[in-house]
Amino acid sequence: DTAVSQTPKYLVTQMGNDKSIKCEQNLGHDTMYWYKQDSKKFLKIMFSYNNKELIINETVPNRFSPKSPDKAHLNLHINSLELGDSAVYFCASSHSTGLGELFFGEGSRLTVL
Amino acid sequence: LAKTTQPISMDSYEGQEVNITCSHNNIATNDYITWYQQFPSQGPRFIIQGYKTKVTNEVASLFIPADRKSSTLSLPRVSLSDTAVYYCLVTIYNQGGKLIFGQGTELSVKP
Numbered sequence: 001d002t003a004v005s006q007t008p009k010y011l012v013t014q015m016g017n018d019k020s021i022k023c024e025q026n027l028g029h030d031t032m033y034w035y036k037q038d039s040k041k042f043l044k045i046m047f048s049y050n051n052k053e054l055i056i057n058e059t060v061p062n063r064f065s066p067k068s069p070d071k072a073h074l075n076l077h078i079n080s081l082e083l084g085d086s087a088v089y090f091c092a093s094s095h096s097t098g099l100g101e102l103f104f105g106e107g108s109r110l111t112v113l
Numbered sequence: 114l115a116k117t118t119q120p121i122s123m124d125s126y127e128g129q130e131v132n133i134t135c136s137h138n139n140i141a142t143n144d145y146i147t148w149y150q151q152f153p154s155q156g157p158r159f160i161i162q163g164y165k166t167k168v169t170n171e172v173a174s175l176f177i178p179a180d181r182k183s184s185t186l187s188l189p190r191v192s193l194s195d196t197a198v199y200y201c202l203v204t205i206y207n208q209g210g211k212l213i214f215g216q217g218t219e220l221s222v223k224p
Contacts (some may be wrong), residue, residue, distance in 0.1 A: 004156075035212075041198065043157065043214035056211055091157045099145055099204060102212065104156025 003027050005104040006091050006112060012111045013081060021108045023091030030099050032074035035090040043090070049074055050097050053070045086112045117201045119176040121220040133218050135201030138182050146177060146184045149200045151217070157200060163185070196222045
């Protein structure tokens with residue numbers, strides 16, 4: 001069983017479209033995250049949810065809207081996709097918001113044409 | 114948040130011990146040092162975390178001097194499968210999930 005799973009793994013779409021990436025964790029963790037990795041390999045946090053409540057929002061454009069229906073799921077919806085949104089998006093989870101290990105998914109590679 | 118600096122790349126051979134040093138000059142009192150490993154097309158994977166002196170687990174050792182302005186990740190007897198990018202991070206005690214990843218060190222292990 002995959003601990004943190006994301007779908008889809010690859011996504012190719014046109015500018016202006018709306019798309020979603022789904023994430024599920026089966027670790028029983030309270031906290032989930034979305035990270036973005038650009039072409040230069042820099043990983044940057046976008047959002048964090050703890051028990052379905054938003055706790056970190058790192059100056060991400062309003063076109064990005066996370067949704068957490070329950071603490072095991074954190075989905076990312078992106079409106080009006082732009083070329084600069086092309087990146088690998090990683091979902092992660094952790095036991096709490098304090099110290100400790102983050103468990104990352106395998107990533108979802110988004111390509112905007 | 115404390116910024117980290119580490120070598121962009123390192124080369125090694127199978128069976129050698131690899132030490133990757135990271136500097137974090139403005140680390141704060143409540144900050145911890147954490148290392149992650151990332152293979153191509155995969156998400157980062159936690160390796161080790163420490164506050165001071167030495168921490169060891171089944172994968173690596175982490176050495177942190179008394180001033181905590183730097184740290185060294187030590188990988189004993191590397192194999193080809195240790196080829197990956199290694200990230201040094203400074204983690205705030207009550208913001209453990211807000212990881213700030215730098216450029217990382219791309220380790221290449223050769224036969």
